[in-house]
Amino acid sequence: MKKKFYITTSIAYTNMLPHLGFALELIQADVLARYNRILGKDTFFLTGTDEHGKKVAEAAEKVGKAPAKFSSEIAARFKALTKTLNLSNNDFIRTTDKERHWPVVKKVWLGLKKKGDIYKKKYKGLYCVGCEAFITKKDLKEGRCVIHQKEPEKIEEENYFFRLSKYSKKIEKIIKKNEIRIIPESRKNEMLSFTKQGLQDVSFSRPKKGLKWGIPVPDDDSQTVYCWADALINYLSGAPGRWPADVQCIGKDIQKFHCLIWPGMLLSLGLQLPKIIFVHGFVTVENQKMSKSLGNVIDPFELVKKYGTDPVRYFLLREIPPTEDGDYTRQKFEGRYNSDLALGLGNLVARVITLAEKFKIQNPKPKINPGLKKEIEKSKEAWTKTLDEFKFNEALIAIWRLISFCDRYIEKEKPWKESEKQLSIINDLLFALENIAQILKPFLPDTSEKILRQLNSKKSKPLFPRI
Numbered sequence: 009m010k011k012k013f014y015i016t017t018s019i020a021y022t023n024m025l026p027h028l029g030f031a032l033e034l035i036q037a038d039v040l041a042r043y044n045r046i047l048g049k050d051t052f053f054l055t056g057t058d059e060h061g062k063k064v065a066e067a068a069e070k071v072g073k074a075p076a077k078f079s080s081e082i083a084a085r086f087k088a089l090t091k092t093l094n095l096s097n098n099d100f101i102r103t104t105d106k107e108r109h110w111p112v113v114k115k116v117w118l119g120l121k122k123k124g125d126i127y128k129k130k131y132k133g134l135y136c137v138g139c140e141a142f143i144t145k146k147d148l149k150e151g152r153c154v155i156h157q158k159e160p161e162k163i164e165e166e167n168y169f170f171r172l173s174k175y176s177k178k179i180e181k182i183i184k185k186n187e188i189r190i191i192p193e194s195r196k197n198e199m200l201s202f203t204k205q206g207l208q209d210v211s212f213s214r215p216k217k218g219l220k221w222g223i224p225v226p227d228d229d230s231q232t233v234y235c236w237a238d239a240l241i242n243y244l245s246g247a248p249g250r251w252p253a254d255v256q257c258i259g260k261d262i263q264k265f266h267c268l269i270w271p272g273m274l275l276s277l278g279l280q281l282p283k284i285i286f287v288h289g290f291v292t293v294e295n296q297k298m299s300k301s302l303g304n305v306i307d308p309f310e311l312v313k314k315y316g317t318d319p320v321r322y323f324l325l326r327e328i329p330p331t332e333d334g335d336y337t338r339q340k341f342e343g344r345y346n347s348d349l350a351l352g353l354g355n356l357v358a359r360v361i362t363l364a365e366k367f368k369i370q371n372p373k374p375k376i377n378p379g380l381k382k383e384i385e386k387s388k389e390a391w392t393k394t395l396d397e398f399k400f401n402e403a404l405i406a407i408w409r410l411i412s413f414c415d416r417y418i419e420k421e422k423p424w425k426e427s428e429k430q431l432s433i434i435n436d437l438l439f440a441l442e443n444i445a446q447i448l449k450p451f452l453p454d455t456s457e458k459i460l461r462q463l464n465s466k467k468s469k470p471l472f473p474r475i
C-alpha cells in the first residue's frame with residue numbers, strides 16, 4: 009500500500025486580495041506536495057478560503073456589497089491564484105460551502121459539546137477585528153494591537169466558550185515531545201512560553217446580532233460560530249478520510265490558533281494530531297511590512313504576468329529564508345532572475361542542447377565522467393536531505409552548485425572543439441541536464457518539463473530571456 013501524505017496551507021481570509029506573502033505559503037506547500045508525489049506517496053494537497061467573520065463583513069460593507077458576494081469575488085481570485093502559481097492542489101475548500109463544510113462544523117461543535125467542553129459565559133474583553141480574536145492588555149502597545157496597530161473593541165456579551173484550559177498540560181507535553189513537531193524550533197519555544205502560563209478557555213461564538221456573517225451555532229440560533237473555530241475545521245471538511253495532516257503550513261501570525269487551539273479541539277474530539285506544523289515568516293517589501301496603508305502590497309498576479317510563474321516561484325523559494333522574514337525588492341528579483349535563471353540555468357540548457365543538436369547526439373547514456381557523476385549524486389543527496397528539513401533555499405543552492413559545475417566542465421573540456429572525447433562530453437552534459445530537470449521539478453515544474461522536452465527534441469529554445 010502507498011504511504012499517504014496529506015498537506016494543507018492555511019485558508020486565506022477573504023477580506024482582501026491575495027498578496028505575495030500568501031503566495032509564498034502556497035508555493036512552499038506545493039513544493040512539498042510535489043516532492044512527496046515524486047517519492048511515491050499518495051499525496052493530497054488542500055488549500056482554500058476562510059470567508060466568515062467580522063473582518064470580511066466590515067470589508068464588504070465598506071464597498072457597499074453583501075458579504076456573500078464580496079467574499080465570493082475574492083475567493084475566486086484566490087482560486088485563480090492557484091492556477092497562476094501552477095499549484096498542484098487536489099482541492100480548494102471554502103468555508104461558505106454549505107454542503108461540504110457546514111455539516112462538519114456542526115458535527116464538530118456537537119462533538120465538543122458532548123464532551124462537556126462547550127459552555128456559555130458572560131464575557132467582558134477586548135476584541136481585535138484584525139486578529140479576529142479576544143486579546144489581553146499584554147497584546148497591546150500604547151492601547152493598540154501590536155500586529156494590527158488598531159485599537160481593540162471593548163466587548164461585553166454572552167458567548168459560548170471552549171474549555172481549552174482543560175487540555176493545557178496535555179498540549180504542552182505534545183509540543184515538548186514533538187508529537188506535533190513545530191518547525192522551526194524557535195516557534196516551538198514561543199508556543200511553550202504560552203502553555204507554561206497555562207492556556208485560558210477561548211470564546212467560540214459571538215451573538216448573532218453583532219455578527220450575522222457566519223455559521224449559526226447548531227442548537228442556538230442566536231449565536232454565530234467564532235470564525236476561527238469554523239475555519240480550522242476546513243482541514244477535516246476539505247479532505248474527508250485524509251486526517252491527520254502530515255504537514256500544515258502556516259504563517260507566524262496565526263500560530264496560536266494552529267498550535268494551541270486546534271490541538272485542543274482535536275484532543276477533545278479524540279482525533280489524531282497533525283504531525284508537523286511548519287511556520288513561515290513574512291515577505292517584506294524594501295524591509296517594510298506589506299500593507300494597504302503604505303501602498304506597497306505586491307500583487308502576485310502582476311508579478312507573474314511580468315516575469316512568468318517559475319521566476320516568481322524561484323525568487324520566493326530561493327531568496328526568502330523558509331522560516332524567517334525575507335525581503336522583496338524589484339532589484340533583488342531581477343538580479344536573481346538574470347544571474348540564476350537567464351545566465352545560470354537558461355544559458356547552460358541552451359549551450360548543451362545546441363551542441364547536442366549540432367552533433368546529433370541521441371538520448372544520454374548513463375555511463376559518464378566519474379567526477380561529474382559524483383557531483384550529480386552529491387546534489388541529489390543534498391536535495392533529499394534539505395527537502396526533508398523544509399530548507400527550500402538550500403535545496404536550490406545545491407542544484408545551482410551542480411549547474412556551476414557543469415559550466416566549469418564545459419569551460420575545461422571545450423566540447424565545441426573536435427576531439428576524441430567530444431561526443432562523450434556532450435553525452436555527459438545531457439545526462440547532467442536530465443538530472444537537473446528531475447530535481448528542479450518540485451520547484452519549477454514548468455521549466456523542468458521544458459528542459460526534458462528540449463532534451464528529447466534537441467531543439468534549443470531560450471527558457472528565460474534576459475531583462
Ligand SMILES: [Zn+2]
Nearest residue numbers: 136139153156
Ligand atoms: Zn490584531
